[in-house]
Amino acid sequence: MSSATASPVSTAAAKAAAPSATALTTIDAILADLFARLGNRQDQLLPVLHGLQDSAGYIPPERVPEIAQHFNLSRAEVHGVITFYHYFRSEPPPRCVIQLCRAEACQSMGADGLLEHAERALGCSLHGRSADGTFGLEPVYCLGQCASAPALTINEAVFARVTPARFDALVADIANVDNNSREAV
């Protein structure tokens, strides 16, 4: 990675690394707000689950009974919905979720090699977490960046034409952001 391209990478990585602020701190408050705003028609179940995951980072399994009651559904039904969709998490995510595209267009441009590189760099395998718990490595099937493959996301920010060197730079920048914010505290 030449220093000439380091600056765009670090701004973008900082964006990816920025924790999303939320005014509603407790899950009680988050759910109460969602229930009040979205009502209890069943077609609002996915919007409620999205809202909860957006604010809390995941859908705590112990909240399933409460959600089921709100929608007048059985716990099994709500559990069934949560587990059907790959996007919903039942555990808190790591601070940085890296999703590597595993689909065909990215495969044709070296996605397998990039995955191997990422696994080595982070010391974990796909679906796993780095030793310090900062990074999680997950598969995703197409990000709509197939003409600029291979692609990945870090939290919600998307990166394309990712070489192993660019991957290392992104990860290093996030680690730097983390160190800086630790110093600032």
Next chain:
Amino acid sequence: MTTRIWVPCDSAALAVGADEVAAAIAAQALQRGLDILVVRNGTRGLLWLETLVEVETPEGRFGFGPVDAADVPALFDAAWSPDHPLALGLVEQIPYLARQQRLTFARVGIVAPDSLDDYLAHDGYRGLRNALAMAPAEIVAAVTASGLRGRGGAAFPTGIKWNTVLKAPGSEKYIVCNADEGDSGTFADRIIMESDPFVLVEGMTIAGLAVGATRGYVYVRSEYPHAIARLEAAIALARRHGYLGVDVLGSGRAFELEVRKGAGAYICGEETALLESVEGKRGIVRAKPPLPALAGLFGKPTVINNVLSLATVPIILDKGAAYYQDYGMGRSRGTLPVQLAGNIKQGGLIELAFGATLREILYDYGGGSASGRPIKAVQVGGPLGAYLPESQWDTPLDYEAFAALWAVLGHGGIVVHDDRADMAKLARYAMEFCAIESCGKCTPCRIGSTRGVEVIDKIRASSQPPQLTQHIVLLRDLCDTMLNGSLCAMGGMTPYPVLSALNHFPQDFGQADTSKHAA
């Protein structure tokens, strides 16, 4: 005088650093005391040139690309001279763009996606104004006469679908836009939503008027947060200016629109699974009949169409059915927004009248593989589409011509693989993807896909001809069962990539190559 400089804000550009380029341009302009306005347009779809920066000149918009933030000071030093190594000439004259027929994508890359004024200044909402003066049956007749067929995969005539919904009894009807775009190699829906979102809003509003629906939903996959944000902003702006709401443009007719976010399930692109998902359930495929047109969302008559189908409606209503119908070949009328991706030098969005050949796309537009190695196979139509060997690249892009090859055009995605591709591995991936994404309702798909992975693993591991032959017979049997016994195309079409790989590239499955000479 202010000079405008355009820097795309489509995620294809953001993913390679466009925000940083825009910031660098603004900073340099300030530092040098230059009167420059940075405008954020959508993408032109020349994706290998992103970030493609355009500078206003008396002759038109002059392009530079691919620009990295680090290139910006030197571009200013050179006063954005046409002699700079990154200079591309007038953007509209770049052959890749100039040779296209942009109808659905007419405004894409030109306008700022957050500007309703820009949309209106570039022929926006003319289709809706015409539609408001027409009877519902006339609107449906225009869409039918245009020859438009669904761009989401199945290529069903859009006007005929709308007519069923128009005729269906019921006061409550819905328009649902399928923006799940899960196919690898496709990004045209995403570009519409991020680079010209108003055209989709307008198309859905016209659909509502045509069939008597007052409410629409856009189901967008969760992998597309930028598209969701753009679309929500466009809907809010359209509502504020009276293009949506209880009284669309003072016509007394109502239309409301809402975005619903998917949750990472490929099968929710299948129309009935999508409806289940909008209703708050698991995305399990429904048996047909009833057709969604008669009993769709919440059991009501529902138009469900792909993003591109709906985004093409405004130009049909603006310029007339004949104008659109004039493009194309055979029963494939109008244009196909081709998405060229994978191992290709010049990947991007290429909207062309039906009839161009794959070879033209791959070489005249694509410039060959990105790696510089020979192209081995192209997969057309997403993960359920067939792999085509070189002997088939002179096939015209036409629904019927592809069907005759036992292949599909689908959503128009083309993924290129060079000669290092292992077709047995790609066939295995097709089975694996089906196993991961199957909704689980029927056995051939749910179990068959997992068995398929196992059999292909055995094929790849075996060196003994008798065993190998046995496994291949088994794989063909399994594909047969999936083809004939699956409820939807997930299980029903996974055999397309698998069998096409096996038939055209037997050497990758350890068999003697018999196809080379035939080709």
